Amino acid sequence: MQGNPEFMQQAIELAIENVTLGRGGPFGAVIVRRGEVIATGVNEVTATNDPTAHAEVVAIRKACRALEDFSLPECAIYTSCEPCPMCLGAIYWARMDKMYYSATAAQAAAAGFDDAFLYEEMKKSPEERKLSGERLLADRSDETFEAWRRFLSRVQY
Numbered sequence: 001m002q003g004n005p006e007f008m009q010q011a012i013e014l015a016i017e018n019v020t021l022g023r024g025g026p027f028g029a030v031i032v033r034r035g036e037v038i039a040t041g042v043n044e045v046t047a048t049n050d051p052t053a054h055a056e057v058v059a060i061r062k063a064c065r066a067l068e069d070f071s072l073p074e075c076a077i078y079t080s081c082e083p084c085p086m087c088l089g090a091i092y093w094a095r096m097d098k099m100y101y102s103a104t105a106a107q108a109a110a111a112g113f114d115d116a117f118l119y120e121e122m123k124k125s126p127e128e129r130k131l132s133g134e135r136l137l138a139d140r141s142d143e144t145f146e147a148w149r150r151f152l153s154r155v156q157y
Helices: 005-020 055-067 085-093 105-110 116-123 143-150
Strands: 028-033 036-042 075-081 098-103
Touching (some): 005 055, 005 098, 028 055, 036 055, 055 075, 075 105, 085 116
Parallel strands (some): 075 098
Antiparallel strands (some): 028 036, 028 075
16 A cells, blocks of 8 residues: 555645644544545544544544444555554554554654653553552452453454
8 A cells, every 4th residue: 555645735734724723733634545535633632622632533533433333444544743652552453554644753742742751651560650550359350351252242353
């Protein structure tokens, strides 16, 4: 799957328009399948008070609704900037075939959007992270997975 500069240009223009109109951060995303735009997204974090409303996540949600599926095979995402850890995880979970980006994480950091902290935190054990994690009810921890294994109508993902 070869990248198409026109789709990247669209992602960049969406990001610029988002800033110009005062709607949110300088990020845009376009999801394409078989040469057709399926969905677009812009950063809506401040507009919606939703810290997960990054351009890539917004576009993935729209694409999944449009295709009525939680998986996006045969799709590529064009993002105006290298995705943060959350967005990269969402792109993987959506099972897209390809990701294209324009600006780098270093460029985002220079503009005040630094994801390096998150990458470093993910390398640490839950107990060592700034937002510490503590395990509770370990003796009941497998009950949810047992229920899942027993549920015959489950949809694997």
